[in-house]
Amino acid sequence: MKSNSIFPFLLGAFLIVLGAAFFAEEIWHFHIPVFKLALGLALMFLGLRLISNKQEYSRCGHRFHHRHTEFFSNTNFDPANIQPEYSVVFGSSMVDFSKLPGDENRNVEIKCVFGDFKARINPNSNVQIISKAAFGSIEFPDFSSYAFGDHLWRSSNFDPKQPILTIRAEVAFGSIKIYGMV
Numbered sequence: 001m002k003s004n005s006i007f008p009f010l011l012g013a014f015l016i017v018l019g020a021a022f023f024a025e026e027i028w029h030f031h032i033p034v035f036k037l038a039l040g041l042a043l044m045f046l047g048l049r050l051i052s053n054k055q056e057y058s059r060c061g062h063r064f065h066h067r068h069t070e071f072f073s074n075t076n077f078d079p080a081n082i083q084p085e086y087s088v089v090f091g092s093s094m095v096d097f098s099k100l101p102g103d104e105n106r107n108v109e110i111k112c113v114f115g116d117f118k119a120r121i122n123p124n125s126n127v128q129i130i131s132k133a134a135f136g137s138i139e140f141p142d143f144s145s146y147a148f149g150d151h152l153w154r155s156s157n158f159d160p161k162q163p164i165l166t167i168r169a170e171v172a173f174g175s176i177k178i179y180g181m182v
Contacts, residue, residue: 106165129167
């Protein structure tokens with residue numbers, strides 16, 4: 001998976017707009033409020049970072065929680081390197097949990113804002129999906145779906161005494177589809 005950052009893009013776009021504004025003011029006496037635009041872009045960038053919680057938390061210099069967040073991109077996450085949290089903002093992503101060994105409890109969070117996220121699971125494994133939706137849609141492996149509120153879905157052979165894959169899915173103005181493949 002390639003890592004991309006939106007900051008260089010925003011900085012480049014700002015510099016282009018700044019240069020164009022200076023030319024427009026000098027040549028055509030046309031005023032563009034560059035610094036208001038810069039403030040607006042900075043606030044939008046900060047808002048996107050807060051919505052997606054892109055930061056990595058650390059304690060005493062050691063990283064203890066890692067997040068995969070994608071902005072404005074189409075990403076297939078590596079199924080061999082399952083992470084505790086995935087986020088997508090204004091993009092689409094896919095991850096495959098179907099080949100995870102069922103030897104231990106696992107917790108995974110999926111957050112989707114204005115995007116599309118697909119996750120594949122093995123329907124014969126011990127899976128529960130705890131989900132929240134607000135103006136979005138979540139579709140489960142049994143093809144049931146909903147758009148508002150909280151929902152708990154469990155695989156047909158769910159056994160609380162066995163190791164469980166727990167997926168916490170949250171969507172706002174987007175779509176999460178969790179489907180089963182053997």
